[in-house]
Amino acid sequence: MPQWLEQWNRKLAKWLWGVVLIGLIGSLPLIYARVQTEASSKNVEFVMDYRDLLQVSYTQVDPQGYLQSRLAMLKEAGVNAMAVFESTLEEYNWSGDVTVYNAQQAALLDGQLPKPGDNRTFLLFNKPENEPVLRPLIENAFKRIGVTVETWSSHDRTGLILGLGPDDAYMRPMQPNPIAMKMLKDQGFLIVPRLSDRTQPYDDEEMGKWIDSFKELGVTRIIFDGDAVTGFNDQEEEQSLNKFADRLNAAGIGIGAIENLKIPQKGLGTLASKLDYNVVRVHSVSEGEMNVAKPVVLADRFLLAVKDRNLRMVYLNAMAVKDSSKGQVTNPIDTIVKTLAGDEEEDVKGAIEQIRDFGFKVGEAQAFDVHHAPAEKLWKALAILGAVTLVALTIGLFIPALLLPVTIIGLVGGAGTFVLDSSLLNQALALFAAIAAPTASMALLIRWLRVKHERRDALPKSAWGRLGGAVVLFLRTSVMSLFAVPFVIALLNHVSYQLVLQQFRGVSLLHLAPIALVALYAVLYGYGGSVKTNLRNLLKQPITVLWVVVIAVVGAAGMYYLSRTGNSGQATGLELKFRSFLEGTFGVRPRFKEFMGGHPIFLLGLFLALRYRWALVFIVVATIGQLSMVDTFAHIHTPAYLSAMRDLLGLAIGAIIGLVGIGVWQIAEGIWRRCRPGASARG
Structure with a gap:
């Protein structure tokens, strides 16, 4: 590269870092608005599945007596809402309102022989006081x-x-x-209807009657049952959803979004936007999980759902099962009670007490009150400008000659992102910024170390000097890696991300790209010589058995690393206990791969890199910790202040473990020097 172009790029880079700083400052009002939004909803609603209660009660000798006793028990434990499904004849049979017969049973009931080929359904009303309500309901439905x-x-x-x-x-x-809903309302429970899209075609007039009855009962939120929201599968899909949304808006009724469904409910995102995001996230525990889980595990799970993932409804299921080991029919009602209220005998602290300790309270779940920063478009524009500039600077570190053209192209793309306000473009820019910040911070560190090694007199001589330098570099690099965080928050500041109706795509790429890019930078720029020379030497390396072993080990480590990323990652029993200890001690747990992996390796690597060139391999591996800090904030459904606490705690614990590692290294190095052959002769 010509010397004049190199000088120009250096001056341009200094100005561009100033632009990045302006973008960071511009992101602050958007971050504050998000924190305000997250703090606007503190009520947690514990919802019991009433149909499950009916099914469990149907297995008892006195179904109605059992049902009422368990309703009182659950109410006292802290359950404050009941989910009522669309009724069926089976449910009316469980509740004792009707008895259903086939044609043969009905004939025998009257002392007659059944008619051949008759497969109709016969039913009798068991409670005369309920018949005037149920008869027209059943007749109308069929x-x-x-x-x-x-x-x-x-x-x-x-x-x-x-x-x-x-x-x-x-x-x-x-x-x-309606009879069950009124009974539950009179007992002090909130009513949460569960509606499906099974009745076709969508009948807006009939649905209006349903919603009017819900409003009279004080219903403020419904949850959907099945794979689609009400009105989605109608032939006139858009029109039916609009009509249904209008009904809900007029009644002031919002919806619940169940997390972690294998297949998201169809039409939920569209309906949510039509309701102006009057949505609450719902954490559901399946019947199977509830039957085997222990109260202490469930209580911890509920706390994490509320505190860490912005869930404001906890949905409780129950199912009667035949337990062959006990020789009886069992159900998890007692487990639910112990989970919520605690158990003094087993020293279990209830989930409700735990969530109250974190500032939440049991009450009617409310949607977020979305806050907006003053002059929001201005701050968004500055954030986009800063993110684009950060990405351009990172590319310029690898190919300096491209800094100016990449910056110009990026500014044009950033302008398009601002004008179009496309979710896809915002996500793409947020992903590029998230990759760029840890990559740039580590690349600049490698370049700084290379310069220092070329000037041997610039490196600290004593161990204490190297320790001080390592700590300063550790903090400086970590702060620079976190430059991406304000941009990610600012670019993905729509409430739909907090409700997980939209998700930040490309997180897997964030887990890999910075490591690969930093490794490439270390090879090309970390050990002296020109880029062409380093690349040529790399390509000329013979493939030996050692190389194959190294590649295999790195591949296995990479597969394990990827298996630990995301919500599906599996943790060991010891790790789970340590997580629980951290949660109980600090109220938040840092990410394991940061405080036990990336950060200690980074601090030890810096200490060694200030003396040995080969220690750059530690710097490359430590990129995991740097990108993980950014990735923590990519989980938009986690409150921003909690993510900040998690990162800071991870840095602190990781630094302590790293200092211990440095101490162990110094001791081991001292022993090696004294014990290696010829040491006494030289002494």
Whole structure:
């Protein structure tokens, strides 16, 4: 590269770092607005599945007595809401409101022989006081789908004959049971209807009646059942969703979004936008998990869901199961009670007490009150400018001649991102900035170390000098790696990210790209000589057995590293206990790969790199800790202040472990010097 171009690029780089600083400052109002938004919702709603309670009660000798006793027990433990599904004949059978018969059973009931080929459904109402409510509800539901409905009676009880097979009739959805909802409301529970999209076509007039009844009961939120929101599968999809959204908006009713579903519910994001994001995230514990989990594990799980992932509804399931080991039918109701209220005998602190310790309270879940920064577009523009500049500077570290053209191209792209305000473009720029910051910080460190090694007199001579230099470099580099954080927050500042209706894509690339780029920079620029010479030497290296072994080891380590990233990563039992200790001691746990991996290796590597060139390999490996700090903030559903605490705690603990590692190295090096052959002769 010509000398004049090199000088020009150096001057340009200094100015561009100033632009990055301006972008960082411009991001601060957007960060503050996000923190305000996250602090606006502190109520946690514990929702019990009422259908599950009916199913469990149906296994008992006195179903109604058992149901009422368990409702009182759950209420006292802290459950403050009940989820009521669209009713079915099976559910009415569990509750004792009706008894359902097939044609053969109905004939025998009347002392007659069944008619051949008759597969209709017969039902009798068991509670005369409830019949005036349930009869028109059932008749209307089946007539709307073209099923014939006739009156029937037997043994002084009135009923209905449905022109549908019993198996089919059992499953047909109807309006949520108004009698059950009123009973639960009178007992002090909040009502959370669960609606599906199984009734086709969407009937806006009928849905209006349902929602009016919900409003009278004080319903403020519904959760969807099945794979789609109500109205999604109608042939006139957009129109039906609009109508349904209008109904909810008029009634002031929001929705719940269940996290970690294998397949997201169709239409949820579209409906959420039409409701102006009147959405609350829901954490659900499946029936299978609830039957085997211990109260202490569930309590910890609920705390993390509320505190770490902005979930404001905890959905509780229960299922009666035949336990062959005990020789009886069991259910997890007692486990739920112990989880929420605690158990003094087993020294279990209840989930409700734990979440209260963190400033939350049991109450009606509320959507976030979205805050916006004054002059938000201005701050967003500065953040985009800073992010683009950071990415350009990083590219310029690798290919200095491209700094100016890349900056110009980036500014044009940044302008397009600002004008279009596209979610995809914002995510792309946030990802590039997230990769750029740790890459640039480590690359600048490698360049600084190279210069110091070329001037041997510039390196600290004593161990204490190297220790002081290592600590300063550790802090300086970590701060620079965190430059990406304000840009990620500012670019992904829409509430849909906090509700996980949109997700930050490309996180897997963030886990790998900085490591690969820093390794490349170390090879090309870390050991003296020109880039061409270093690259030529690398390509001329013979492939030996040692190289194959090294590649295999690095590959295995990379696979393990990737397996530990994301929510699906598995932790060892010892690690889980250590996590629990950190959570209980500090209220937040740092990321294991930071405080036990990246940061200690980084500090030890810096200490060694101030003396040995080969120690650059530690710097490359330590990139894991630097990118992990940025990745912590890529989990937008985690409160920003909690992510900050997690990073700071990881740095502190990692530094302590790194200092211990330096001490061990010094002791081991001293012993080696005294014990190696010829040491006494030279002494």
